[in-house]
Amino acid sequence: MAHSDAVALPLDVSEKARKKGKIFTKRSIPLYLMILPAMIFTIMFQYIPLPGRLIAFTDFRTAGFQGWVGLQHFRFLFNLDYFWNAFINTWRIVLLGYLFFFPAPIIFALLLNEIRVKSFKKVVQTLTVLPNFVNWVVVSTIFISILSPRFGYVNDLIRAFGGEPIFFFSLPRLFPWLLTYLRIWKGVGYSAIIYLAALSGVDAELYESAVIDGAGRIRQTFAVTLPALAPTILVLFVLSFADVFSGLFEPVLMLQNPMINSTAEILDTYIYSVGLVNRRYGLGAAAGLFKATISMTLLLTVNWVTKRFSSEGRGIF
Amino acid sequence: MRKVTLLLFGLSLVVAGSLFATGVQEEAVTERPILEYTTLFHFDSGDPTENLDLKEEFTPWFNDYFNVDLRITYFPRPEYPQRISLALATGEISGIIRHFGGAYAAELWADGSSMDWLPLIQDNPNWQKLEPGMQEEWMRDGVLVGFPTAWMPGRNxxxxxxxxxxxxxxxxxxxxxxxxxxxxxxxxxxxxxxxxxxxxxxxxxxxxxxxxxxxxxxxxxxxxxxxxxxxxxxxxxxxxxxxxxxxxxxxxxxxxxxxxxxxxxxxxxxxxxxxxxxxxxxxxxxxxxxxxxxxxxxxxxxxxxxxxxxxxxxxxxxxxxxxxxxxxxxxxGYGAGEPLIMVRGTRNAEEQANLLLDLFLGNEIAYWSGRWGIYEKYWEFGPNGEIVRLPWKWTDGTPAYAPGPTIGITNDVEPFFALWQSGYITQGNEQASRDWQARETRIAEMVREGLETDIYFxxxxxxxxxxxxxxxxxxxxxxxxxxxxxxxxxxxxxxxxxxxxxxxxxxxxxxxxxxxxxxxxxxxxxxxxxxxx
Missing domain, CATH: 3.40.190.10 (Periplasmic binding protein-like II)
Structure with a gap:
């Protein structure tokens, strides 16, 4: 009951204000002020740069605009095997991410939820969240050192057991798997927080009922916990397609080297390399626009699929 | 209302903190002529972060000695060209950049990142004194895309x-x-x-x-x-x-x-x-x-x-x-060293360009200091005007055989000052010095023989x-x-x-x-x- 009261109050205020035709009220101004920085940030970094997409159709140099070139940059890109290779590599890593990185925090949250010793649970949660605050530069340096064929202790162990040292970061086929592993290592604890929050809201009576019905721990997980988590999982799943390619740039840039570039060059690093490092802004912008178009298409498609097939017929927008 | 006040106060703090952190402040007023120089190069003293205390003494000494305001930006060595590109793309760099080679100089000119040196320095007597080959090394279709830092027999x-x-x-x-x-x-x-x-x-x-x-x-x-x-x-x-x-x-x-x-x-x-x-x-x-x-x-x-x-x-x-x-x-053959790039939009570009030439090609002490470090600390003139390098030690106390810490802004430019190889600072080890001389002589012989017999190209x-x-x-x-x-x-x-x-x-x-x-x-x-x- 307390919960519904708390929700009702702002609605009441909002309703009264609406009736009076007032947008800014004594109560709403602080709320607007709170959202103002986020709005400014969004407008500055998401909307103001939008016209910059036009660079994809221009000869734009450090000296400035040189002229329109139509689809020339796109033709150049689409003729490059290297570009398509980067495209495929991106998808490979994204798919591995959905297969392993996306479910990992859900599984972790479920496991954590089963721990009954609170102090142990807190320690585990803290330790697993901590890597999220370590920069990718540091994480990559640590793992490159650990896995080094000459200095790394992993190879020391392999040698101790009579094996030949393995240079992990020279094996192109291994790279997407290594990267996925590192993303899980770094992000699983932090990503699990939102699921743990959702789990804390599950009505304890449901578990009691399940126990009365004879459900064991595993049965409770599938019959109570997962259905309770489903809306959260769905929202996060759909939203993840909005920035399906993001979050890869830093780790890949830090870990890639010429030996593994056949699988470690992704769209983001290609755009960075072409657009900024080589100062071919038009080409970089064209690749960026291509990437954004795919993200947008995916988001709309997934939202449509969700609407079409979910039991309530709702997407997230 | 208190909440609103608190919120506004908090926001003001954030904005003020951000401005302070991003360094929005008045630039120090200086009356000395400014020379902005970006490099990775610290001659034989390693990358910018190595032996920092030794390196940091060079610029203040140089500025006081020549009454200039030499401002040096060091970029770390790995991926140097990429870092230069990023700095240019974001507009956070100006002045003169030491780059890696003619291809980079031509690229930067082609995309409008750099300026043509020629109109800036063509009347400078030190430019006019340079060997034609040196003048033309970084010339592209009448545009001087980079200023040469050296003119010396090619290193093998x-x-x-x-x-x-x-x-x-x-x-x-x-x-x-x-x-x-x-x-x-x-x-x-x-x-x-x-x-x-x-x-x-x-x-x-x-x-x-x-x-x-x-x-x-x-x-x-x-x-x-x-x-x-x-x-x-x-x-x-x-x-x-x-x-x-x-x-x-x-x-x-x-x-x-x-x-x-x-x-x-x-x-x-x-x-x-x-x-x-x-x-x-x-x-x-x-x-x-x-x-x-x-x-x-x-x-x-x-x-x-x-x-x-x-x-x-x-x-x-x-x-x-x-x-x-x-x-x-x-x-x-002769090589012109790494080209110096003048960044487009550099304030007082002409002044900076001429200051560079007047100092490092026009003043013998500045020239050698740019090469070997602080005058009378790491080197001095001998009785016959020859260069004598003085013994010195690294920070950890070990004897140094390298040139004194400097920015390596000049290299051998034979027509200006007698080409002089650094030699080996003996630090009391005469045999090592003799061995070194013998090896250098042998290399020189082999190179000469290689070129004469078409072994080298x-x-x-x-x-x-x-x-x-x-x-x-x-x-x-x-x-x-x-x-x-x-x-x-x-x-x-x-x-x-x-x-x-x-x-x-x-x-x-x-x-x-x-x-x-x-x-x-x-x-x-x-x-x-x-x-x-």
């Missing part, structure tokens, strides 16, 4: 190899690629340092930069910095060829693939972040060989002896094979890179495609032939044949009919 490269390891294994210094392969095998498998452990490999490198002789030996020389394979071809009338199109490139790549597959080539060679890191692997006794500046072999010996007192390096000036019966190592003067607008537009792609091709073939991801087929297809896609045609036309030559994309 050679392969440095552990002589003491060869002796331990009963091997002679290799002369052919086959002998070299054997030495690398034995360096890896036969315990050359007699430690009883499997702790050595044959050779290491930093990408293809320190691996060039492995191509030269097969008659497929790389460009002057080992960045790609489009070069004036000493085997084909000095026209520009893409060496990757020649059939013997398959054998060159197969040789590298064999070295790598058998563990004779350092497995981390293509992921080592810098030349310094690769050199360290050599002098620390892990790898027995590396390709590097010829004059560095003294340095290798000195450094390696801090780990192993018996260590000794000798240079191999070039290797031969069935494909190339003579050494092909770039050498001789020089890239066509002023054409170390193709002069072509098409090249400037895609040179970064060419470097990437080349490096990936070599890396994939070497590490066995594809066969050499597959790698080269992919290379040809990618080069076709970026219009590489036009680059060759334009570059050869600029030389008054036609492109090869044999090796085309």
């Amino acid at each position: 490269f050679s392969r440095h190899i552990r002589k003491d390891w060869l002796d331990n294994l009963g091997l002679e210094v290799p002369q052919t690629i086959e002998e070299f392969y054997t030495a690398m095998r034995m360096f890896t498998e036969n315990d050359p340092n007699q430690s009883g452990q499997d702790d050595t490999v044959g050779l290491t490198t930093r990408t293809t930069w320190l691996l060039q002789d492995m191509f030269h030996a097969f008659g497929v020389p790389l460009n002057h910095v080992g960045g790609h394979a489009i070069t004036t071809d000493p085997h084909d009338g000095d026209r520009f060829n893409d060496q990757m199109l020649k059939p013997q490139m398959v054998a060159a790549l197969q040789n590298l693939a064999d070295l790598y597959a058998n563990g004779y080539l350092d497995p981390e060679a293509f992921s080592i972040p810098s030349g310094g890191a690769a050199r360290e692997r050599v002098w620390q006794g892990f790898a027995g060989s590396i390709y590097d500046w010829t004059h560095n072999y003294v340095w290798y010996t000195n450094q390696a002896r801090t780990v192993d007192p018996d260590a000794e390096f000798v240079p191999i000036l070039g290797l031969t094979s069935e494909y190339a019966d003579r050494y092909v190592n770039p050498g001789g 020089q890239y066509v003067s002023g054409h170390t890179e193709p002069r072509s607008e098409a090249y400037d537009a895609v040179s970064a792609d060419i470097r990437r495609i080349f490096l990936e091709t070599v890396t994939m073939a070497t590490t066995g991801q594809v066969t050499p032939q597959q790698a080269l087929d992919s290379y040809r297809s990618q080069m076709r896609a970026i219009g590489a044949q036009r680059i060759l045609d334009e570059a050869n036309a600029a030389l008054g030559k036609t492109s090869s009919t044999r090796w085309r994309y």
Whole structure:
């Protein structure tokens, strides 16, 4: 009951204000002020740069605009095997991410939820969240050192057991798997927080009922916990397609080297390399626009699929 | 209302903090003429962060001595060109940049990042005194895209190899690629340092930069910095060829693939972040060989002896094979050093350009200080006006054999001040000094002999890179495609032939044949009919 009261109050205020035709009220101004920085940030970094997409159709140099070139940059890109290779590599890593990185925090949250010793649970949660605050530069340096064929202790162990040292970061086929592993290592604890929050809201009576019905721990997980988590999982799943390619740039840039570039060059690093490092802004912008178009298409498609097939017929927008 | 006040107060704090953190503040007023200079180069004193206290003393001294405001920005060495590009793209850099070579200078001019030096300095007497060759080195279609930092006989490269390891294994210094392969095998498998452990490999490198002789030996020389394979071809009338199109490139790549597959080539060679890191692997006794500046072999010996007192390096000036019966190592000729770039939009660009020339080419003390460090601390004039370098020590107290910490802003410019080699600061070790002199003399003899007998080749003067607008537009792609091709073939991801087929297809896609045609036309030559994309 307390919960519904708390929700009702702002609605009441909002309703009264609406009736009076007032947008800014004594109560709403602080709320607007709170959202103002986020709005400014969004407008500055998401909307103001939008016209910059036009660079994809221009000869734009450090000296400035040189002229329109139509689809020339796109033709150049689409003729490059290297570009398509980067495209495929991106998808490979994204798919591995959905297969392993996306479910990992859900599984972790479920496991954590089963721990009954609170102090142990807190320690585990803290330790697993901590890597999220370590920069990718540091994480990559640590793992490159650990896995080094000459200095790394992993190879020391392999040698101790009579094996030949393995240079992990020279094996192109291994790279997407290594990267996925590192993303899980770094992000699983932090990503699990939102699921743990959702789990804390599950009505304890449901578990009691399940126990009365004879459900064991595993049965409770599938019959109570997962259905309770489903809306959260769905929202996060759909939203993840909005920035399906993001979050890869830093780790890949830090870990890639010429030996593994056949699988470690992704769209983001290609755009960075072409657009900024080589100062071919038009080409970089064209690749960026291509990437954004795919993200947008995916988001709309997934939202449509969700609407079409979910039991309530709702997407997230 | 209190909440609103608190919120506004909090927001004000955030904004004020952000402004403070991003350094929105009044620039210090100075009446001295400003010279902004960006470099990675700290002469022989390592990267910017090494021996910092020694390096930091140079600029204040220089500014007080010459009453100028020299402002130096140091970028770390790995990925230096990329960092320069990023700084230019974001507009956070101005003044003069020391860059790596003519290709970069031409690229920056082509995309409008840099200024033409000529209108800025053409009336400066120090510019007019320069040798015509030096003046023209970085000239492109009447535009001076970079200012030359040197004019001196070209430095040679050679392969440095552990002589003491060869002796331990009963091997002679290799002369052919086959002998070299054997030495690398034995360096890896036969315990050359007699430690009883499997702790050595044959050779290491930093990408293809320190691996060039492995191509030269097969008659497929790389460009002057080992960045790609489009070069004036000493085997084909000095026209520009893409060496990757020649059939013997398959054998060159197969040789590298064999070295790598058998563990004779350092497995981390293509992921080592810098030349310094690769050199360290050599002098620390892990790898027995590396390709590097010829004059560095003294340095290798000195450094390696801090780990192993018996260590000794000798240079191999070039290797031969069935494909190339003579050494092909770039050498001789005159070089203009790294070009200085004037960033577009630099305030007082003309003043800065002339200040640079007036100081570092017009004032002898500034010139030598830019070369050897603080005057009367690291060097002084001798009784006959000769340069005398003074003994000094590193921060940790060890005697230094290198030039004093400086920015290396000047290099040897022979017409201005008598060319003077640094020599070896004896620090009480007369025998070492004599050994050093003997080796230098021997190298000079070998280089002279090599040039006279056509053993060495020089890239066509002023054409170390193709002069072509098409090249400037895609040179970064060419470097990437080349490096990936070599890396994939070497590490066995594809066969050499597959790698080269992919290379040809990618080069076709970026219009590489036009680059060759334009570059050869600029030389008054036609492109090869044999090796085309």
